[in-house]
Amino acid sequence: MGRNRSRKTSETTKKQSTLIKARGIDELVQRLLKVETELNANIPTTLWISDLHGEGDRFKSILRGRFGVLYQTCREALPNTFTTDKIQYLVRIIRQQQYIVDKDIRMDTQDVILCLVQILKYKLTNARYNVDEILMPEFRETISRLLAGLVVPNPIFEEEIISSRLITHLCHGIRNVLLDRIQVLGDVFDRGPQxxxxxxxxSSSPYRRIVDYVFGNHDILWMGAASGNRSLIAEAMRITCRYDHFEFMERLDFDISVLESFATSTYPADRVTGNFKAKTEKGRSMEKALAMIQFKLEEQTIRDFTDYNMGSRLWLDKLVKMLENNQTEGLNDTYFPTLDPTDPNRLTTEEQEVIDDLVSQFVTNRKLKRLLGYLFSTGKTFSIYNDILNIHALVPSTKDGDFDEFLGRSGKNLLNFIQATIERVGNNYMEGKPQDHRDQALFFYLWCGPKSPFFGKHAMKTFERYFLIDKxxxxxxxLYWQQNLEQPQFKAKLLSxxxxxxxxxxxxxxxxxKGKHMAGDDGVAINVDGGFAAAYYNRGHSLVQTPHQLYGIILPTPDEIKEAERKLESAxxxxxxxDEFLHPMKVKDSQEGKMLQKERNQLMKKITRLEAETTN
Incomplete structure (x- = not known):
């Protein structure tokens, strides 16, 4: 009896073990099939945009039109026999999400429905999408059948009210999947009001999962200010006042009364003769007051951190000598009531009160923390995706085409060091912990230092532009980034x-x-600048990569956008x-695909091993 019971127990244990292993195989197979599907999917359609500079309304308007991606997607999805007019007609339908009668385009609702299904089917070759996530429930089953080529009830095409609603739902689904990924190359702050x-x-739910963000120098400015860097606080506020963006400050619940009281009494608008841009009188007064505070604080940092090699930016001693020697013919402003000739970098008592007040607000303001928390938590110094390096400005380099060294680091190592510092500062900021003085100072250098990967110029000439007549x-x-990108050796070194x-x-x-292009002939280095700031309203650019093409888009001007919206048309x-690809690019062709292939091979080995153990 005991032996039989023992044998039965052993057999039961063996069966349970076999069952567990079989379940393990099933789980591995399920993951393997997902990896295979992903590998054979088209690469995501990616949009690059940069330098948004506070132009929220313009950005939203252009994003609503999907930066021209809609037209290109329709062209890729539909037969080559479709004319430009017919594609533009379908684009209008998708934008307005309703059927449009056009006497010149003879397409009935059935024709339109079948075209929209074809466009949606093309986009759904990207394995990242789940039909249940992108389609509203009312027509989900019908659209799924159309996508699968199955029969659908005749009223779908014959009853106008039904076909019209189906067209609306198809358009909604297409708009949901037009963009798989948005790469923002930094600079949401300054110049614009939003x-x-x-x-x-x-950071909203429709976009949070598809946005990848790399920092720009204006983001660094505000992040450094939030860390408590005093000169950057003065600078961020100076730029805000320069563009009279007081409503932005109000939305953040900033109290600028201490600053305004000091500035308007110390620098009356009629005494502000330098090249100050603010249009309001209080704005001009505050702009100059903050400029002087900024210059004093910057010079303290430059003197404290001699390894930054920014001594050429020490202007206040020179200014004192000009004033004392009455050598003011080169100045457009000679009114400097807070400048101490014996100690030009010293803040007056009132200036100290102003900056102390602003520091307290910057490091504790909850609304600002919510905004900057997004940048600190999601932003990067650089990102790599689909074998493309994404950066805001440059990788510091020398005249001879080598990577330039800063703080003993260069190239990728330098950018990783900067990223680690930003993460450390961000964690301290979000948790209300003290900051390291050297970390705070580094943000100043990253904002305006010549070897900063976010700046790339030999100097930021704020003082000269304000006060010196000689342009x-x-x-x-x-510096040397642009000219080095024209050299094959440097490009090869960078890519490697x-x-x-x-x-x-x-x-x-x-x-x-003026005929400038975004990319060189080989398409290796591509310059994207959104041109969003009012100061640069020429024509900005965005970049789009689809499975078939890589192309730049020259964006419409604000006036063109308004006119298009008035006419309910595309700008x-x-x-x-x-670049144009002979065959649709697949995920397996990318760096991400190589990692997935390794995972697939490892999964297959595990499945084979478990299968062998199960049969033994």
Whole structure:
């Protein structure tokens, strides 16, 4: 009896073990099939945009039109026999999400439905999408049958009210899947009045999962200010006052009464004669007051951190000598009541009160923390995706085409060091912990230092532009990034350093009207600048990669957008084709695909091993 019971127990245990292993195999097979599906999916359609600079309404308007991606998607999805007019007609339908009668385009509702199904089916070759997530429930089953080529009830095509509703639902689904990924190359802050609107938009539920963000120098400015860096606080506020963005400050619940009282009494608007841009009198007074506080605090940092090699930016001693020697013919402003000739870097008691008040608000303001929390938690110094390096401005380099060294680091190592510092500062900021003084100072250098990967010029000439008449002193000379990108050896070194095939960067405006292009002939280095700031309303750019093409889009001006919205049409877009692929690019062709292939091989080995154990 005991032996039989023992034998039965052993057999039961063996069966349970076999069952457990079988379940394990099933789970591994399920994951393997998902990996295989992902590998054979088309690469995501990616949009690059840069330098939004607070222009929230313009950004939202262009994003609503999907930056021209809709037209290109329709062209890729539909037969080559479709004319441009017919594609534009379908684009209008998708934008307005309703059937449109056009006497010149003879397409009935059935024709339109079948075209929309074809477009949606093309986009759904990206395995990341689940039909249940992108379609509203009312027509989900019907659209799923159409996508699968199955029979659907005749009223779908014959009853106008039903076909019209189906068209609306198909358009909604297409708009949901037009963009798989948005790569923002930084600079949501400054110049424009709505950086908060842009960040709320990017961090909202429809976009949060598809946005990848790399920092720009204006983001660094505000992040450093929030860390408590005093000169950056003065600078961020100075730029805000320069553009009279007081409503932005009000939305953040900032109290600028201490600053305003000091500025208007110390720098009356009629005594502000420098090149100050603010249009309001209080704005001009505050702009100058903050400029002087900023210069004093910056010089303290430059003197404390001699390894930054920014001694050429020490202007206040020179200014004192000009004033004392009455050598003021080169100045456009000689009124400096807070400048101490014996100690030019010293803040007056009132200036100290102003900056103390602003520091307290910057490091504790909850609304600002919500905005910057998004950047600190999601942003990166650089990102790599689909074999493309994404950066805001540049990788510091020398005249000879080598990677330039800063703080003993260069190339990818330098960018990783900066990323680690930003993460450390961000964690301290979000948790209300003290900051390291050297970390705070680094943000100042990243904002305006010549070897900063976010800046890329030999100096930021704020002092000269405000106070010196000679415009030749205002020039901020770009360093060697652009000229090095024209050298094959440097490009090869750059691609090898980061293990990529292309680099996409922003920061530098491109004058499209003068025939400048986003990319060189080989398409390896691509310059994207959104041109969103009012100061740069030439024509900005965005970049789009689909499975079939890589192309730049020259964005419409604000006036063109308004006119298009008035007519319920798409704004005009010019296309710069950078690369065209012979076959649709698949995920397996990318760096991500190589990692998935490794995972697939490992899964197959585990399945084979478990299968062998099960049969033994």
């Amino acid at each position: 950086p908060d609107k842009i960040i709320r938009f990017l 030749s002193t205002h020039v901020e000379r770009s 350093e980061f293990g990529v095939q292309r680099v996409v960067y922003g920061h530098t405006p491109i004058d499209y009207l 005009p877009l010019d296309i710069e084709l950078i």
